[in-house]
Structure formats: structure tokens, C-alpha cells
Amino acid sequence: MFTTRPTLQGTFGMASTTHWLASQSAMAVLEDGGNACDAAVAAGFVLHVVEPHLNGPAGEVPIILAPADGPVRVLCGQGPAPAGATVAHYSALGLDLVPGTGPLAAAVPGAFDAWMLLLRDHGTKSLAEVLRYAIGYAEHGHPAVERVGETVETVRELFEREWVSSAGIYLPGGRAVAPGELLRNRPLAATWRRLIAEVEAVSAGREAQIEAARSVWREGFIGEALADFAARPAMDTSGERHAGTLTGDDLAAFAATYEAPATCDWNGWTVAKAGGWSQGPVFLQQLALLPSELPAHGSPEYVHLLIEGCKLAMADREAWYGDAAEVPLGTLLGADYNAARRKLIGERASYELRPGSPDGRTPRLSKQARAVVAGEGGFDPMGTSGSGVGEPTVGRGAVSGGAPSGAASGDLPSDAGGAYPMPSDVVPADPVPGDSVPSDVAPEVGHNGATRGDTCHLDIVDRWGNLVSATPSGGWLQSNPVIPALGFPLGTRLQMAWLEEGLPNSLTPGRRPRTTLTPSLALRDGVPVMAFGTPGGDQQDQWQVHFFLAVALRPAVCGGLDLQGAIDAPNWHNDAFPGSFFPRGMRPGSVTVESRIGAETVDELRRRGHRVTVGGPWSEGRLCAVARDPETGVLSAAANPRGMQGYAVGR
Numbered sequence: 001m002f003t004t005r006p007t008l009q010g011t012f013g014m015a016s017t018t019h020w021l022a023s024q025s026a027m028a029v030l031e032d033g034g035n036a037c038d039a040a041v042a043a044g045f046v047l048h049v050v051e052p053h054l055n056g057p058a059g060e061v062p063i064i065l066a067p068a069d070g071p072v073r074v075l076c077g078q079g080p081a082p083a084g085a086t087v088a089h090y091s092a093l094g095l096d097l098v099p100g101t102g103p104l105a106a107a108v109p110g111a112f113d114a115w116m117l118l119l120r121d122h123g124t125k126s127l128a129e130v131l132r133y134a135i136g137y138a139e140h141g142h143p144a145v146e147r148v149g150e151t152v153e154t155v156r157e158l159f160e161r162e163w164v165s166s167a168g169i170y171l172p173g174g175r176a177v178a179p180g181e182l183l184r185n186r187p188l189a190a191t192w193r194r195l196i197a198e199v200e201a202v203s204a205g206r207e208a209q210i211e212a213a214r215s216v217w218r219e220g221f222i223g224e225a226l227a228d229f230a231a232r233p234a235m236d237t238s239g240e241r242h243a244g245t246l247t248g249d250d251l252a253a254f255a256a257t258y259e260a261p262a263t264c265d266w267n268g269w270t271v272a273k274a275g276g277w278s279q280g281p282v283f284l285q286q287l288a289l290l291p292s293e294l295p296a297h298g299s300p301e302y303v304h305l306l307i308e309g310c311k312l313a314m315a316d317r318e319a320w321y322g323d324a325a326e327v328p329l330g331t332l333l334g335a336d337y338n339a340a341r342r343k344l345i346g347e348r349a350s351y352e353l354r355p356g357s358p359d360g361r362t363p364r365l366s367k368q369a370r371a372v373v374a375g376e377g378g379f380d381p382m383g384t385s386g387s388g389v390g391e392p393t394v395g396r397g398a399v400s401g402g403a404p405s406g407a408a409s410g411d412l413p414s415d416a417g418g419a420y421p422m423p424s425d426v427v428p429a430d431p432v433p434g435d436s437v438p439s440d441v442a443p444e445v446g447h448n449g450a451t452r453g454d455t456c457h458l459d460i461v462d463r464w465g466n467l468v469s470a471t472p473s474g475g476w477l478q479s480n481p482v483i484p485a486l487g488f489p490l491g492t493r494l495q496m497a498w499l500e501e502g503l504p505n506s507l508t509p510g511r512r513p514r515t516t517l518t519p520s521l522a523l524r525d526g527v528p529v530m531a532f533g534t535p536g537g538d539q540q541d542q543w544q545v546h547f548f549l550a551v552a553l554r555p556a557v558c559g560g561l562d563l564q565g566a567i568d569a570p571n572w573h574n575d576a577f578p579g580s581f582f583p584r585g586m587r588p589g590s591v592t593v594e595s596r597i598g599a600e601t602v603d604e605l606r607r608r609g610h611r612v613t614v615g616g617p618w619s620e621g622r623l624c625a626v627a628r629d630p631e632t633g634v635l636s637a638a639a640n641p642r643g644m645q646g647y648a649v650g651r
Contacts, residue, residue: 004641005638006564007563007637008636008648009634009636011463011634013030013036013039013463013635013651014461014626014637015027015039015458015459015460015626015637015648015650016458016624016647017456017458018047018457018646019050019646019647020646020647020649021050021137021142022050023646024649025039025042025043025134026042026460026649027039028133029130029133033124034125035123035464036460037065037118037119038125038129039460040118040460040470041118041119042125042131043458044061044111044470044472045130045131045133045192047456047472048188049134049185051145051148052170053148054456054473054476055111055455055456055472055474055476056475056476056477056489057111057112057188057486058109058226058491059474060078060079060107060110060111060473060474060475060515060517061077061472062074062471062515062519063118063468063469063470063519064468064520065469066466066531067122068465072261072272072521073260073261074259074261074275076259077110077111077112077115079108080108081108081245081507081508081510082106082244082245082247083249083250084509085507085509086508087499087507090499090507096368096499097495097499097584098495098496098507099492100237101237102244103232103236103246103480105244105495106244106245106246106480106494107246107513110256111474111475114256116213117256122466125206126206127195127199127210127213128196138184138188138189140184144179144180144183145179147645148177151477152477153176154478155477158235163234163235163482165482166477166481169477169482169487185488186487187482187484191487195213195222198212199212217251218254221485223251226246226483227248227251230243230245234481259275262275262284264283264284264285264333266287266290268524269524270522270523271284271287271522272520274517275329276320276321276327277321277322277323277514278518279321279538279540280518281317281321282313283544284333285313285332285338286306286309286541289309289338297550297554298569298597298601301604303605304349304608307572307591307605308350310545310574311350311577312356314576314577316332316355319355319356319363319504320332320355320363322497322504322505322506322511323504323505323514324503324504324508326504327504328359331359341356349608349609350589353586365578366505366578368498369578454473455471455516455535455537457470457471457535458472459531459532459624460626461531461626463633465528465630467626469532470519471517471535474492475488475489475490495582496513496515496580496581516537518533518541519533520532527630529561530561530563532624534623534640536621536622537579537580537581538573538575538579538580542573543573543622543623546569546572550565561636563638564638567641568641570597570598571593571594571620572592572594572597576588576590588611590610592613593613593620594616594618594619596617618641620642621642622640622642622646623639623646624638625637637650
């Protein structure tokens, strides 16, 4: 089978990330005797430097690891809402949604502590050894990818007028960096050099130095700078300047944690994901919804089935996932529940949001989500209809509408038949044949910085059998002003929580906002064999399901899993549910497909009522994957060709 690249195979080590410099840095660590966890930490910090528009040190990272000598675990690097981040506080400011940028959207940064725990508990290298690659690229520069400069241009006006500390790094000489031009971040390099000097002065021991670094982040010069800058008002997507709620006490109280993964068994495979505080179980629900007999892989019937199953899983995400209330995962993944839900999938596309009622409970949606579904607000979530990221298509995303007529706010109306219907006057018209989007749409932005960030991903496997999958994100260069003393900004993950009490994903002090970040690890007959994931926000657990099934349903090649073929396969996504990012809109009935999916499939989906947008041939997904054959010890890896940025390396 022809693929864009070979599936790499070897026996020593493999790394696949969303940027070639991170992949090669991970491989350098493996070559220097480090293991997969050492390599993952090094690659994670390099990604902060070379993909600053996609992640940063004050962002977050969920990690799934399968140590060679232990069980699969989730390492949670998602920080909670600060103590002062209450619904009442934001409502008193006149806000219906948490802003998409600025200090008010900052959760407690979680990524740094998670990386430190991974290094301390499962790595072998010192802090200085894993940070030296990131320091080198930050201090001496790295050739910038095209997207960095494009992203900076979308926020140029904001940087020049409001976020001047960001302009100092990302508009050197008054202009954005050109593709291939060296981009430096000397303040960030200085931060890591000072951190290393301070921890080495504390102890010569590896673990003691890592513990000292965690303390410096929380309460030392880094923690002090984070808390000080969070208290300074800055312009955000509301069009006003607000100070954040993050304090030194919040930083001091946080520690990354380990937990058992959520899992689903399917045809001899077990997929492990982060729990219901993330969107990870959406992947598992989609597997649980599959019938015993599937249509031919890639056929129109197959694509329709997966789109409709995804809609049901995402509806449950809206009603049941979050960290502010118990998530009934046992029932949501149960056979009886999914057998009943499977019957809702018909021959026609659904334009309804249909959360289930696990254990007889009444589902609740936020007023914002219900208003969007009722047609009072909406937007093109990925900027692919020509309106631009965050541009309203039906009203505004930041709306204050209530429940449909006759329903109590937040509760499922008794006559809705389990659905939240779209009114007939806002159901999209039949699409024009040939509707299309460019393959790589650049974000648009307003004067207040309303532009979307994205995410990174990395997967590592070593010769000892350790597997790591991580999805770093947040703390983008366009999320908050750069902190001059540190060289990086705060994150904006609180925008994913609702400003309404009593919901699983309500903004709640000490609780994690529901994240879209969702790395994956798959076991075969109980043995870890594959780590994979992708950037993409709400699309992550759509593209990953399609990739996984392509691996599981198609024949192996060269004696191993066809990772590259599965990554290269035509992909698609839908936005028929409330989005996780400001302004939290949706596009009922929408499906965006790569043109390579074929005219026959597009025509059949449209015949079934899907509102199909045809994207470029290589426009959907940014997957990475590594694998290990437990019988032979052969390792493999592959990376996404889309975007010309992700690469796998290994030997």
C-alpha cells in the first residue's frame, strides 16, 4: 500500500511528535541512554520553544504511560480553577462566558509539575540533561515554521497596543518572524538556566533537584512572577481589561497526580484514556456504540455510522463530563446503555443534541449550550466557512438565552424524546455541491485577540518497553501577555468551564475545567502495544477513533501495525455539538471531510442529510503514533504528513 512515508521500524527506540526538532531531541535522549520518559520530558520542553503558538510552560498536559514494569497510569497535568475563580466573581463582571484570552481564563498551570513527576518517578536523567535541548533552541534560535509568524500576525495589533511584553519576543524589529528565520526566546532560556542553577545549589542528587524545581515553580522566583502577572489587568476577548484570580496560594497548593485510566474493551483491544474530567471517554463511548458487524471500512455507511455515534457521545460529554460532579462512566460505557443508545442511529443525519439518561438521571446542559442549540448563538468553530475563527454565524456565542419553551432551565424537556432539537428556521439549507474549504485556513482575529490556539502531541517507545503518550497545550503565545521575567504567558483553560452553577463542568474553585486534551494508549490482549494522539481540540477524539479503527480493521504490513497507512487515510470531523472554546458555538448537521474521501461518499452523506463541507485533500488530523510488538520487540512509529511539520524518528 502506498503511504506518504514509511512506517518506521527498529528495536532501539522510536519518537513521534508534532515537530521534527522535538522528535529528534527525544531521540537524542534515547541515544544518550535515557528511557522513553526522559525523552518525553525533553521533547515536551522543546515543543514549548518550537511550537509557542500551540503550547507553553504554563499550560497543561495529560500523560498516559505504560511502564515496562508497571500498570498503565494517567498522569494529570491539568491544573484546577483558582480559589477565587467562582461563577459569582465572573458574573459580577458582567460575563456570560469565561473569556477566551487574558488572565481571567488562567487555570493553575499544571504542565510543569506533571513533567517533573514523570522525570522523577520514571526517568533516569537530571533536570539539566533534559532541559538542555529546549535551552539551546530558545537561546540560539530555531528555524520558525510558517504557522508561528502567521499566528503572530493575527494578534499584531493586540501585541503592539496592549500586550507589549509579547511584542518584545514575537515581533522583533516590529515584524513577525518569516518561515525558516531564526526565532529566539532568550528570557525563557534564562529562566531555565536560573532554575537549574538554583536546584543544583540545593543538592547534587537527581530526585532532590527535581523536587527543588517543583518548589521553585510553586513558590520561588517562577511562582512569584506567575502570581504577580496574573494580578495585572490585561485586555481579553470581552473587549475589556481584567485581572486574573490566580494567586501564590493556588500555585503552592497544586501538585500533579496519578490515577487509573478509563478503559474500554473492543475486539481484543483495550483503549486507555484519561477520565471524565477530560473528553477522553468520548473515544471509549464511540467504541462502545459500534455494532458487532461494521460496514466496510471507509465506505459511506461506515463514515455515517461513526459521525452519528460521535454525536451521541459528544452529547453525553456536554451533559455528564466534568470535574465538578460525579461522572457516571460505568453506566456510560456499559453494554445495556450503549445498546439502547445505538438504536438512535438512523439512516439520516441527526440535527439534534441527544444526551442520554444514565441510571435514569435527568441530563442537564448549560444555558449557553441550550441557547446555541436553540439557534440563539453559534459560530464556525474552526474558521472554515469563510467567517473566520470566532466569527458569529447565528447571533453571538456569548449569549444569555434560557431553555426551550416549556422546559426548566438546564433540564431535558419531557416531550423532547431525549433530544434537544434545532428549530426549523435555523436548520442549514441543502449545501451547494462543491462547497469547500482551503486545506489550511489561517486564523482571523479581532482587536481584542480573539484567536484560537491549538495543541501538540508526542509518543515515545524505548527498547525496554516503556510507552508514553502526552498532549501538551495551553499557554500559547496568543493566550496571555508574555511574563517578561520568564519568557512565557499564562494559559486560558478556564474558558472550557461554564459560568452556571450545578453542572458537571461548572467553573468551581479547586476543580479542573473539562479539557479537550486526550492522549491514548492501546493494549492488545492486555499488553500495551500502541501510543497515539493528535492536536485538534474537539476533533481529537474523532480523528483518533478513525485512526484506531483503521489500524484495528485493516491488515498489518511488514509484520507490524500499519501506523502510517492509518494516519494517511482520509479523515473527517463534525461540529454538531457545543464547542469547548470561546465562544462555545456549534454547527448542527455539519461534517467536514478531506476531498480524498471521494465524491461517492460525499454525495451519499449529503443524501442522508449531512451538511458536508469538503476540505483540502490533507486537512484533517495531526496524528502521531508509536507501537511495540511484545512478541518480537520490534518497535514502529509514524507521523502525520499534514502541515509538513510532524515527524517520526527511530532505529
